[in-house]
Amino acid sequence: MGACMPLLSRLKKWALKRSLWVFHLNTGSCNGCDIEILDLFTPRYDVERFGIKLVGSPRHADVLVVTGPITKKSLPRVLRVYEQMPDPKYVVVVGTCGSTGGLFQGSYNTMGSVDKVLPVDAYVIGCPAKPEAIIDAFVKLIEKIERGEK
Amino acid sequence: MSICEEISKVFGDKANCYVDKFGEAWVEISIESLKEVLGYLAKNGFDHLSTITGYDTGEKIMLVYHLVKFTDGRAVNVNVRTFVDRDNPIAPSVIDLYPSALVYEREVYDLLGVKFDGHPRLKRLLLPEDVPEDFHPLRKDAKFE
Amino acid sequence: MSVKLPIGPIHPMLKEPINLTFYVEGEVVVDAEPNIGFVHRGIEKLAERKTWFQNLYLLEKVCGICSSAHQGCYAQGAEKIYEKEPPEKALYIRTLMWELERLHSHLLWLGVIMHEIGFDTLFMYTWKDREYVLDLVELISGRRVGYSISTIGGVRRDVTYEMLKKAMDVANYIAERAQFYEKVVLNERTVLDRTQGVGYLSKTDAIRLNTVGPTARASGVRRDVRQDMPYGVYEEAPFSIVVDTGCDVLARILVRIREMVISADVIKWIVFNMPKNGAINLKISPFMKPPENEAISRVEAPRGELFYYLKSNGSLNPERIKIRTPTLANIASVIHMVKGHYIADIPPIVAGIDPCMSCMDRVVIVDVNKEKKTVMSHEELHRYSLKWYKRNKLLVREERR
Numbered sequence: 001m002g003a004c005m006p007l008l009s010r011l012k013k014w015a016l017k018r019s020l021w022v023f024h025l026n027t028g029s030c031n032g033c034d035i036e037i038l039d040l041f042t043p044r045y046d047v048e049r050f051g052i053k054l055v056g057s058p059r060h061a062d063v064l065v066v067t068g069p070i071t072k073k074s075l076p077r078v079l080r081v082y083e084q085m086p087d088p089k090y091v092v093v094v095g096t097c098g099s100t101g102g103l104f105q106g107s108y109n110t111m112g113s114v115d116k117v118l119p120v121d122a123y124v125i126g127c128p129a130k131p132e133a134i135i136d137a138f139v140k141l142i143e144k145i146e147r148g149e150k
Numbered sequence: 151m152s153i154c155e156e157i158s159k160v161f162g163d164k165a166n167c168y169v170d171k172f173g174e175a176w177v178e179i180s181i182e183s184l185k186e187v188l189g190y191l192a193k194n195g196f197d198h199l200s201t202i203t204g205y206d207t208g209e210k211i212m213l214v215y216h217l218v219k220f221t222d223g224r225a226v227n228v229n230v231r232t233f234v235d236r237d238n239p240i241a242p243s244v245i246d247l248y249p250s251a252l253v254y255e256r257e258v259y260d261l262l263g264v265k266f267d268g269h270p271r272l273k274r275l276l277l278p279e280d281v282p283e284d285f286h287p288l289r290k291d292a293k294f295e
Numbered sequence: 296m297s298v299k300l301p302i303g304p305i306h307p308m309l310k311e312p313i314n315l316t317f318y319v320e321g322e323v324v325v326d327a328e329p330n331i332g333f334v335h336r337g338i339e340k341l342a343e344r345k346t347w348f349q350n351l352y353l354l355e356k357v358c359g360i361c362s363s364a365h366q367g368c369y370a371q372g373a374e375k376i377y378e379k380e381p382p383e384k385a386l387y388i389r390t391l392m393w394e395l396e397r398l399h400s401h402l403l404w405l406g407v408i409m410h411e412i413g414f415d416t417l418f419m420y421t422w423k424d425r426e427y428v429l430d431l432v433e434l435i436s437g438r439r440v441g442y443s444i445s446t447i448g449g450v451r452r453d454v455t456y457e458m459l460k461k462a463m464d465v466a467n468y469i470a471e472r473a474q475f476y477e478k479v480v481l482n483e484r485t486v487l488d489r490t491q492g493v494g495y496l497s498k499t500d501a502i503r504l505n506t507v508g509p510t511a512r513a514s515g516v517r518r519d520v521r522q523d524m525p526y527g528v529y530e531e532a533p534f535s536i537v538v539d540t541g542c543d544v545l546a547r548i549l550v551r552i553r554e555m556v557i558s559a560d561v562i563k564w565i566v567f568n569m570p571k572n573g574a575i576n577l578k579i580s581p582f583m584k585p586p587e588n589e590a591i592s593r594v595e596a597p598r599g600e601l602f603y604y605l606k607s608n609g610s611l612n613p614e615r616i617k618i619r620t621p622t623l624a625n626i627a628s629v630i631h632m633v634k635g636h637y638i639a640d641i642p643p644i645v646a647g648i649d650p651c652m653s654c655m656d657r658v659v660i661v662d663v664n665k666e667k668k669t670v671m672s673h674e675e676l677h678r679y680s681l682k683w684y685k686r687n688k689l690l691v692r693e694e695r696r
Contacts, residue, residue, distance in 0.1 A: 028334045032359025032440045035403065042422035056678070073278045074333045103353050106344075107337035108287055108294045109277065128359060128440050172375050174591055198505050198518075200593075200602045201619035216591065216602065218523075225523035229591070250505035250627045253329070254619075261339075276332035287340050 016062060016088070017142045019051035023061035023085070027078055028110065029068030032128035033095035037065060039131050052138060058084040063141070066118070069097040069104045070111040082118055090121045090145075092137055099123040153228050160190060175228045184232050185242050188215060192247045195219040196228060199248040204258040206290050211239050211262055234264060243268035261288040322637050327630040331623075342616045347373055348447060348581040350613065355441055357618060360403065362441045363396045364596035365618075370445040371526060372592030372605040377447060377585045384573040385449035390527040391462065391565045392436070392444045393594075394558045398469055399428045400597035401551045401558075404649045405476065408548065411642045412489040413681045417479065424472050431465045434458055448577035459566045466566075470559035477552045480545070488688060490544040492695040494632045494644035497542060506628045507621050508599020509554065510648045512538050513546035520595040531568075532561045544647040551649075584611055596621055598649050622650045639680035639687075 026034055040047045041054055055061050058081045070078060082091075093114045096102035101112040114120055121144065124137045153175050154167040165187060166178040179187050200216040215230040234241050243266040244251050255266040256275040263286040266272055274281070286292055318326040338357060342350050355366040367389055374381055381389075406421035429439045435458050436442035444450050480486050496506070501514040511518055519536045521529040537553045539546040589606040599621030608614040625648040632644050684691070 028336060030334075030356045030359040030362075032356070032362070035359060036440060039422070039426075042426075043419055044423065044426045068334075069336060071333055071335060072281075073335070103356055104336045104338075104341065107341050109335050109337045127356070130439070170589075171378075172590060197502055200600065201604075201617070201624075203604045203615075203617040205606065205615045205617075214604070216604070220518050220523055227524075227591070248505065249503060250624060253623060253626055257623075271328070274332075275329075276335040278332065287337060 013145060013148070017145050019053070020063050020138065020142070021053050021055045021061050022063045022065050023055055023058045023081070024065045025067075025078065025081055027066060027068035027074045027098070027114070028071035029095060029097055033067040033097075033126075036128045036131050037067070037094060037134060040134060045131050045135065047135060047138070050138075058082075059086065061085055062088070063090045063092055063138075064118075065092050065094055066098055066114050067093075067095050069101055069107075070114060070117060071109050072111070073109075075111060075117065078117060090141060091118050092122045092124065092141060093120050094124045094126075094129050094134055094137070096125055096127045099125055102127065153226055156194075157187070157190075157228075161187060175226075177228060177230045179230065179232050181232050181234055181241055184215075184230070185244065185247075187230060188217075188244055188247055191217055191228065191230070195221070196226075199244075199250055199254070202251065202254040202258055204262040204264060204288065206236070206262060206288060208290055209236065210234065211236055211264060213241060213258070213264065215244070239264040241266055245269060260286070262286050263289065317633065317638075317641070319638060322639075324633045324636055324638065324641070327633050329626050329630065331626075339616055339618065342613060344612065346581065346611045347376075347585065347607075347613060350616065351446060352443065354616070354618070355443060358620065359440055360400050361396060361596045361598065361601075363392050363444060364594050364601055366443065367393060367445045367527075368592045368594040368596075368601050368603045369605075369616075370447050371594065372590045372603045373447045373585075375590035375592065376588045376605055376607045377579060377583075378588070379448060379577055379579065381449045381577060382574045384570045385575045386528050387565055387569045388450045388452075388454055388575065389445055390529065390532070391454070391562060391569075392432070392442055393527065394561050394565070395428060395432055395462075395465075396442075397558045397597045398555055398562075399425055399432070400649075401555050402428065402469075404551060404597075404646075405548070408544075408643060408646045409486075411646045411677065411680075412486065413684075414483070414485055417476070421476070424469065427465055427468060431458070431461050434461060446576060448579040449575050451576065453575050454569070459569065462562055462566050466559040466562040470556050473552050473555040473559070477549065480548055480552070486548075487545065488692065489640075489643055489684060490548060492543050493636065493640050494544045494547075494647050495542050496628055496632050498540075500631060501628065504627045504631060505624060506599075507624045508595075508597075508649070509537075509547055509550045510599070510625055510628060512536065513550045514542045515540040520593050520600050524593055526592075526594065528565070529561075532564050534561055544643050547647045547649075582611070584609060598622055599624060622648065625650075637683070638676075639683040642677055642680050 024037055039045060064082060064085060093099050097104060098114040104110045111117060122137045122141050124133050126133055154169055157165050157167045157177055164179060164183050169175050196217040196219045198218040200218060203214040205212045210233040213232050213234065217228050219226040241264055243255055255269050256272060258264050259266065259272055260274045260276050316328045316330060317324050338353065342353060345353055351366055354369045355362045357365045402421045402425040406418040409417040432442055433439050435454060436444050436452060444452065496514050498515045501511045501516050515538055517536055517538055521534055522536050535557060537550050537557060539550050585607050587607055587609045592603040594601045601621055602619040604617040605613060606615040629645055629648055633641060
């Protein structure tokens with residue numbers, strides 16, 4: 001059994017990086033980043049050929065893609081979604097709003113950045129972030145999974 | 151007859167009507183004549199309420215009702231301005247004339263604290279439910295933590 | 296007895312989170328109540344702290360899909376406050392970007408509503424065509440989404456011959472594809488089953504509830520800000536209003552497809568009539584204080600009438616900026632429209648008004664009669680609605696005959 005563990009963990013890593021299932025969560029964004037994320041699944045960029053798929057429920061997801069500066073009303077929902085995701089889970093923040101608060105710093109209804117609320121694995125800056133940059137983030141996330149970091 | 155002339159003829163001193171430098175018609179009335187004036191405009195083709203703007207001047211709260219009359223040619227706009235007290239802001243609801251005011255009045259209540267008499271479900275629209283009752287962000291003296 | 300059914304945002308990927316509470320009896324909706332505010336970022340308050348020129352970039356982010364409409368409407372209003380008229384060529388460029396935005400927005404919406412009714416092929420086709428529009432926009436302004444082309448006093452970038460030539464090609468291509476989509480929509484059984492007779496909004500109701508945009512025009516209401524309160528170059532351009540009397544979701548689809556053809560015509564006219572020389576920007580200094588004024592600006596965004604009220608007190612910061620987006624105006628009609636429909640019809644009806652709302656909430660279906668409470672995510676409601684229609688296709692066809 002002890003000898004199987006390294007093999008199992010290598011198998012897990014191999015499977016994970018070949019097919020990342022993504023759940024997209026909008027916490028109050030203007031939709032700019034959301035339509036660029038959605039663009040990844042359309043014929044021009046087509047990331048489904050790399051195994052990256054959009055799922056409808058956080059219980060099936062490996063990666064949580066978050067956009068938006070987390071408004072106070074959407075905060076409970078964000079925490080609930082994160083709890084529902086099974087381990088191992090990763091969080092990618094897309095857009096300047098989620099990474100640093102962006103234009104909405106100082107507003108009475110936003111939390112600021114997503115990392116005040118969730119542990120983040122990758123940030124994609126941009127307003128909105130270009131699809132190429134989001135794909136780059138996924139590649140870096142896969143490399144991170146390879147290296148076994150958390 | 152332009153809309154300004156018409157309103158001055160019907161309401162006389164109760165309404166102060168003028169056209170600004172951009173061609174927009176403004177009507178200033180007291181809060182008591184609000185329903186009367188809006189009722190008259192609603193009956194005379196001004197059936198589109200764009201929105202209700204609320205603004206805290208520091209001394210009073212200004213409410214502006216932006217109305218449009220669509221005709222075969224150019225549309226005619228009129229903006230009805232009225233004021234309510236800052237300490238006890240109550241205004242009559244205009245839902246019976248303009249059903250779309252359901253949403254706009256809730257917004258003004260949420261952000262400025264103006265209560266609309268006669269609104270069936272006057273509660274906050276944009277801010278979360280657990281925010282303190284007297285927190286209205288667009289007020290000049292709103293406290294933020 | 297009716298049941299409370301809080302329904303979260305209706306599309307998982309694009310709209311602002313909107314939570315609608317639906318009251319249902321069995322499978323039929325009897326009433327609804329909006330609960331919004333998930334995307335409320337306090338922009339009107341933030342705008343009071345920034346300067347007139349900084350607000351150009353803040354207000355552009357009210358909505359990423361119709362960002363040019365917001366920025367252009369604000370710039371138009373601020374030009375009134377500053378009491379300056381932008382140069383003619385700037386108006387042509389601004390209108391060009393407005394129409395390109397309308398094309399991209401309608402193609403996006405067409406894909407989304409097809410996804411809602413389960414017709415994913417058309418979703419992929421429309422989004423692929425949309426990429427050509429985005430390529431052109433990126434060539435002109437430097438960015439795919441959020442073009443930032445307007446400024447107070449004109450536009451920031453000029454157009455070259457190459458850009459105008461590409462604009463002609465894109466306009467011709469999209470006009471041709473729009474004819475194809477119209478043919479598909481009118482002939483495909485899947486589309487007709489889910490959209491014909493669904494979400495009925497009569498002309499009197501549309502006027503009474505102050506509906507705006509293509510939703511109103513699909514109920515026979517002849518109202519469009521571009522025609523009734525012209526701005527930009529719409530007074531000279533060959534713009535004609537598109538109206539349909541179907542009053543259902545199918546009519547809304549057809550109105551938007553035909554509007555794409557009209558937009559393509561306006562773009563071609565702009566390309567031919569763009570002044571060859573001329574200033575594009577008055578170059579107002581960002582440190583110049585405007586006079587004390589109040590101004591109102593209206594623009595026809597892809598979703599309907601966009602309204603801005605601006606007030607200046609003579610300083611560098613605006614005193615008050617009030618925004619009313621078209622989707623807020625259409626919420627009253629959605630509530631009216633869903634009454635009497637099945638739960639499975641809710642996604643296309645809400646998507647039919649083209650809500651500029653990102654969805655992220657979930658649906659809670661409470662059936663008072665059975666005292667059972669089910670919680671569904673948007674994706675689950677979407678799948679439920681597709682499965683329900685597969686099972687009950689014939690029943691619904693009979694009912695709607």
